[in-house]
Amino acid sequence: MATAIEPMPRDRLSDRRRRRGRELLQGWGFAAPAIVLLAVFLVLPFILAIYSSFTDQRLVPNPNLPTKWVGLRNYRRLFENESFLSGLVFNGIFVLVVVPLQTAFALGLAVLVNQKLKFRNAFRTIYFAPVAVTMVVVAVMWTSFFNPSAGLVNSVLDTVSFGFLTPERFGFLNWALDRHGARAAIIILSIWQGVGFQMVIYLAGLQSIPDSLYEAARIDGANPWQQFRHVTIPQLRNTTIFVVLSTTILAFALFDQVEIMTQGGPQDATQTMILRLITFGFRQGQVGMGSALGVFYFVLVVVVAFTQRRLLKEERAVA
């Protein structure tokens, strides 16, 4: 190998070495602030989360009870905890309802504002606007709209149904006070705030479909519905995979609106994983339990993200 190196004038060789040495230093110099911050505030807590999830670590240590290794106890307790299981149930319901509804709604909105219509930019602006509204504010506003006796929602329902849809007749119209009503209310306000984001992603997807495909379909005699079904939908496959899975991940993170509106009630009907995480890890000071939940949550997110990569790769392999 050594013989392969051509003899080089000394000054040029050292010059190149010096430059490479400088690049090494400069490279680390540019990256160092971010690397240090990520190491301290992301990597270290991540390692700590895995470690503490096997200990009985507490937020405020008790000097008489040193932290000890407890094996899988935290994980076992987690899955014996009724509230946590209720949280899993509501997170699951939320995913199953919100993901299809919001995805279909977003696609519908994107198709609407993608037409050549007057004022379409104004409509785009309006449909996207809730994304710029902080979730805490959204939750506060909708909590007052969903007030069973003095809220806008019930008053509208009452009016359009000529007094048929009332909380007395339908329990769920007590919204935050009713198991099903609370779930429905959280779902509605979440879609209201989130759908604009997915709409924008779909809009970008729609605009990347070549016109020639639609022309070809028209020549073959496809009507608008057939064009949508056989050109638009298949062409949006990757966009849909992204939208579905990112909505799923967001749905697992459900917290702000629940904390404001119901705090997980009534009777744990709107309990969520992250609500439990903050209860264990912060309010009850059980770092071990909170960490175990954090690790479980991380694994869930990784599974969803890898499903997405797998599906996208398949697509590339086929194409």
Place this chain on the structure above:
Amino acid sequence: MEVMDAVRHVEEGVDVAGRSRRLRLRRPLTYAVMVLLAIFFVFPVVAMVVLSLQPDETQVIADQDSIWAFFPRALSLQNYEDIFGRDVGRAVFNSALITVVTVGLGLVVNSMCAYGLARLQWIGRSVVIGAVVALMIVPFQSVSVPLLLVVNRLGWLDTYHVQIIPFVANPFFIFLFYQAFIGLPKEIEEAALIDGAGRWTIYRRIVAPLSRPTFATVGILQALFVWGSFFWPLMVTRGPDVRPLPVAMQVLFSDPNVPLGDVFAFAAVMTLPILALYLAFQKWFVQSVASQGLKG
């Protein structure tokens, strides 16, 4: 052949007539649907603003479920005066400070890191790129509890920096900058290098100005995250001194003695500045939020 052509012409003729009739019917229908949807998306904001201008609390309660939630019967800033007497000014200041400092530092730190990764050859570079991509997947919530333990030991609770420093560096933002930088033409930078410019000068004078759209994208995205952040401040702030808006909003909202008019005024204070910025820089906002699509 001729017969076939004739048939086709007839068919097309019928079809065109049918289609234009359908279109004539469809247009107003489309608009009606779009307007209804627009109402669905704006009514909470309109009601919030209208009710916040009503100084009489009994009137707020009476109006909130009627048509008067959308047409102001009073134009008074009384509620706004009231909430600014309740430490809201402090919360606005806190949120603004935390957002500006986090975004300012974040833009510098994340873009610098991305520049180092995109343009310099150094040992460990590919490992760092791999780590950044891998870390994009770690949700903040899953590391929040041990991080709380760490900042608690450091005595950082109830400070500004506990709400700033952990959120400066962000793997996803590094990734966005990295993608933008590797797409820039190398020639200008190489010419500058030959002219004797240092890397820092090149980053500041050439790369950063050329990537302004990416800076805007990342800045808006990070600002939206920080401004709306609720989960972490809930755990690390106690009193009103460093409390940001979302937590202050929860405190106000869960106090039964606080009039609704004040709650609506507070909501308007939190929302209207962002909405104004959104309307002014709409394109950037949409692009920012849509850039999350790159995560896939």
